[in-house]
Amino acid sequence: MSETLLGQAVAALRTVGLNYAFVLDAGDRSAFLRGLGVTLQLCLLTIPASLAAGVLIAAALTSGRAWLVQPARAFVELTRNTPTLVQLYCAFLVLNMLITQHVKLPGGNPLTPFVWVVIVVSLHKGVFHAEALRAGIEAVPRVTLEAARSLGFSQRQLLSRVELPLALRFALPSLVNNLVDLVKMTAVASAIAVGDVTYESIMIWTQRDNVLELLLLILVFFGLLTWLVSLAGRWLEERWRMPGYGQ
Amino acid sequence: MTSHPRLSSPSPLVSSRTAIALTAALGLCAGAAHADATLDRIKQRGKVAIGVVVGGGPFGSIDPATQQLVGWNPDLARDLAKQLGAEVELVQVQPSNRVQFLQSGKVDLLIASMEYNADRGEILGHAPTPFYRVGGTAAVQKTSGIAKWEDLRGKVVCASQGSSYVKPLQEQYGAQVRGFKSSAESLLALRGGNCVAAVHDATLIQPLLRNNAEWAAYGAPIRDEILPAPSVVWARKGEADTIAAVDKVVQQWHRSGWLIATEKRNGIEPPQPLLPELQARFKAP
Numbered sequence: 001m002s003e004t005l006l007g008q009a010v011a012a013l014r015t016v017g018l019n020y021a022f023v024l025d026a027g028d029r030s031a032f033l034r035g036l037g038v039t040l041q042l043c044l045l046t047i048p049a050s051l052a053a054g055v056l057i058a059a060a061l062t063s064g065r066a067w068l069v070q071p072a073r074a075f076v077e078l079t080r081n082t083p084t085l086v087q088l089y090c091a092f093l094v095l096n097m098l099i100t101q102h103v104k105l106p107g108g109n110p111l112t113p114f115v116w117v118v119i120v121v122s123l124h125k126g127v128f129h130a131e132a133l134r135a136g137i138e139a140v141p142r143v144t145l146e147a148a149r150s151l152g153f154s155q156r157q158l159l160s161r162v163e164l165p166l167a168l169r170f171a172l173p174s175l176v177n178n179l180v181d182l183v184k185m186t187a188v189a190s191a192i193a194v195g196d197v198t199y200e201s202i203m204i205w206t207q208r209d210n211v212l213e214l215l216l217l218i219l220v221f222f223g224l225l226t227w228l229v230s231l232a233g234r235w236l237e238e239r240w241r242m243p244g245y246g247q
Numbered sequence: 248m249t250s251h252p253r254l255s256s257p258s259p260l261v262s263s264r265t266a267i268a269l270t271a272a273l274g275l276c277a278g279a280a281h282a283d284a285t286l287d288r289i290k291q292r293g294k295v296a297i298g299v300v301v302g303g304g305p306f307g308s309i310d311p312a313t314q315q316l317v318g319w320n321p322d323l324a325r326d327l328a329k330q331l332g333a334e335v336e337l338v339q340v341q342p343s344n345r346v347q348f349l350q351s352g353k354v355d356l357l358i359a360s361m362e363y364n365a366d367r368g369e370i371l372g373h374a375p376t377p378f379y380r381v382g383g384t385a386a387v388q389k390t391s392g393i394a395k396w397e398d399l400r401g402k403v404v405c406a407s408q409g410s411s412y413v414k415p416l417q418e419q420y421g422a423q424v425r426g427f428k429s430s431a432e433s434l435l436a437l438r439g440g441n442c443v444a445a446v447h448d449a450t451l452i453q454p455l456l457r458n459n460a461e462w463a464a465y466g467a468p469i470r471d472e473i474l475p476a477p478s479v480v481w482a483r484k485g486e487a488d489t490i491a492a493v494d495k496v497v498q499q500w501h502r503s504g505w506l507i508a509t510e511k512r513n514g515i516e517p518p519q520p521l522l523p524e525l526q527a528r529f530k531a532p
Contacts, residue, residue, distance in 0.1 A: 093436070097435065192432070203408060208366070
């Protein structure tokens, strides 16, 4: 039943010059759907992982201890100033090969291309989160910190109970901005043959040459994902709004 | 400071020039309406843009000393342009983007290790006389125990995006194919242990394994090539005059033995049996 419906939809689109015949091929259709799933998985893993990395790096950057600040700053500059694709190639093609050659594990190298994408994208975006959070942390008024200190807060309590909650509210718009960028960035996975939606589409269009049709689908899909992310961001902004603070 | 208004002010002059150029171009088109748009443009500009794949090796690479494109594909492209009476403009393309380069008009012709198949024949035009025949072979670690295509069932196989071997590998031999941007990344992934085999044109793998100490641990044990197909020159669909002109050149290449000489000059081994076959066919009247 749904097959005939699909067939009718494809036929209707063909009249306007769009060739979506690939959805009638079970193999291509399942490959494309799998691609959508992998992109979703990548987003669901990299969003929390990048935020965690961001909090850690921001904590190091604002710790005031030179042995923490300097390596963190070096990492931020290195990561921020090189392209993600280059980092991914370096990690997957160079680092991964070295690991495979030198670590002889019984089950082989446990780091799959998928894992490398999650690591590289999370760290790359984590750095941007860290800078956004640092701006937020540094915007916390000195008197607020003094008040907290006079209440006997330790350095760690100060960070987790006072600075981060306030910094998060300051930084939220740029964090959401970063997350929208992160969703789009997952497309680099296609470069090392991780089967995200971009990769599966490339594999289909190199056989069928229906580039325009697939790119339209990819645009709609990423548009939908980023719209959801910014929707969630706006909802959080509303929810976390503190009367009398910031606005 | 004054250069800005001066630069932007003579727009009436520019537009009248454009108008003259347009009228001239229209006049020329009307005068030379006997050929198709591409052949007209090639003749008019005295230039032809040809897309070539330079994946390293004797079929196409970049000479590290001169930065020039060298090898089989660039040689053919240069001579084709010469025979068409035009200057060549070599454009590097990838297997994953070459069709878009041709369709969008960035190149006029493709000599890009792109073999004929029916799907491609549907959307593009091609000169029917093949200039080579290419099939796929698999590079594997010598210790892998793989000896025939059937051994790849269920195994992860690296290939390049856009390769025509993906389909038979998946459907006929049940391999899990990972497609990389180009053969370079795919071969690196093979060496990184991400797949058990990398399947590419035999014309790429054979010289790589033969001439490289780094590849000493790898071999191409599968004897029969997958999907042997004729390599042809591709053009945009329906450009019959361009295609006819190109086909004449390709036939002449066979007749004169130029292709066999070029194969030898580029050190391509083993020699392709199709070339003497076609030479004999075109020599016979």
